[in-house]
Amino acid sequence: MAINTWGPAICGHAHPEVIAALHEALEKGTSFGAPCVLENVLAEMVIDAVPSIEMVRFVNSGTEACMAVLRLMRAFTGREKAIKFEGCYHGHADMFLVKAGSGVATLGLPDSPGVPKSATSNTLTAPFNDLEAVKALFEENHDQIAGVILEPVVGNAGFIPPDAGFLEGLRELTHEHGALLVFDEVMTGFRIAYGGAQEKFGITPDLTTLGKVIGGGLPVGAYGGRRDIMSMVAPAGPMYQAGTLSGNPLAMTAGIKTLELLQKPGTYEYLDRITKKLVNGLLQIAQETGHAACGGSISAMFGLFFTAGPVHNYEDAKKSDLAKFARFHRGMLERGIYLAPSQFEAGFTSLAHTEKDIDQTLEAARDVMSQL
Numbered sequence: 001m002a003i004n005t006w007g008p009a010i011c012g013h014a015h016p017e018v019i020a021a022l023h024e025a026l027e028k029g030t031s032f033g034a035p036c037v038l039e040n041v042l043a044e045m046v047i048d049a050v051p052s053i054e055m056v057r058f059v060n061s062g063t064e065a066c067m068a069v070l071r072l073m074r075a076f077t078g079r080e081k082a083i084k085f086e087g088c089y090h091g092h093a094d095m096f097l098v099k100a101g102s103g104v105a106t107l108g109l110p111d112s113p114g115v116p117k118s119a120t121s122n123t124l125t126a127p128f129n130d131l132e133a134v135k136a137l138f139e140e141n142h143d144q145i146a147g148v149i150l151e152p153v154v155g156n157a158g159f160i161p162p163d164a165g166f167l168e169g170l171r172e173l174t175h176e177h178g179a180l181l182v183f184d185e186v187m188t189g190f191r192i193a194y195g196g197a198q199e200k201f202g203i204t205p206d207l208t209t210l211g212k213v214i215g216g217g218l219p220v221g222a223y224g225g226r227r228d229i230m231s232m233v234a235p236a237g238p239m240y241q242a243g244t245l246s247g248n249p250l251a252m253t254a255g256i257k258t259l260e261l262l263q264k265p266g267t268y269e270y271l272d273r274i275t276k277k278l279v280n281g282l283l284q285i286a287q288e289t290g291h292a293a294c295g296g297s298i299s300a301m302f303g304l305f306f307t308a309g310p311v312h313n314y315e316d317a318k319k320s321d322l323a324k325f326a327r328f329h330r331g332m333l334e335r336g337i338y339l340a341p342s343q344f345e346a347g348f349t350s351l352a353h354t355e356k357d358i359d360q361t362l363e364a365a366r367d368v369m370s371q372l
Contacts, residue, residue, distance in 0.1 A: 009217035010191060010271075010300060011261050012352025018216045018257045025253040033244045038252035045259045046214065046222065049195050051204045052183070056224030057233055058247040062186035062211030063091025065221035066149070068233075068241045069207050070095060073180050075239040076229050079146040083137055085128040087157030087314025087344070088150055090184050090209075095123050128154055128313040129162060131169040138177045147180035147206070148173075152197035155187035155346035157314040159296060159303020167203040174206075180229070186211035186221070187346065192299040194262060200298065216254030267351065271300040274358050275349045278302060281362040289369040291324070300349045317344060324372055331368035337361050 011018060025038075043056050059065050070093070074080055082095070090096040124141065126133035128150070138145060148170055154160035174181040183205040189196040190213040198204055207225035214220055224230060232239045261267070275297040282304050286293035294309030295302065305311050306321040306328070325343040332339055337360075340347045 039247040053224035055230035065209040066090040073147040089156035149182040216258035220251040335364040
């Protein structure tokens, strides 16, 4: 049996309770092209869980959520420029494909053909964990920046946590300059804590994007935030965004059941324990087999770099031995362990993983690393 430590379904790819709920929902219909009560149920659960969200709009993917939140930032502030961070990936919309990490980084493509320069002319970039660079961008673009968007824990340049004071500094800077702070929690939401990174670190952004986890593995995304900002979205306000399949009853059903399962006592303690066991084991094996490596984890999210580190940003991540990672990934795959297929991608554990699975993964890793 293959062990998958990379995927969106935090309860596992076929949790019996999620599957049972989906079977029941299928009998009622797969798509209506109209709002359904399930959207209200999941929306209330998201609002109760995520500190920044007072109103929420469902979409079909993390990419769509980030596209919408970018438009909303501009509509609310009346400004056009946005700051993103090198190595952070916010979906494949034109404006975000600038130093985007993830698959773009793996393929060595700094940008993508088909993206006009005009689409990225208002995208400003800074190194992650570099507050001084962000300050300089605000000074150089006075009253022009609508907001700052980031992965509060980077997952698309590998696993990179924020340095102490970085998120707090961004919150202060955006307040000072009348800009919005947006957390892209497509990866971190409901994964590193029930309330996401903003609960974990105690920083409340103005807007948040979500995906993956809140659909229980089905296609879903969401964006939400302060009521005064979200009230700009049609039909309450003038900013248009819509989608026939948004709030699909199957995705809502899987999401509701997934969040119910995540509320069970001990869930995040368990995820934290097995993930630390995995990462600490991998780092120990790397040391014992003579490979420079660094990494870490927060709850169910983890990463491993083949470099001595430390890794604070995308430039640091690029110092990793990519050829060695490719051989490691292939060796693990041949032994039934499916890790994220890129050095620039965080890994995830799930409630389906057992202590035995972690032991099996570490056993395979020792075998592979001893032969690298």
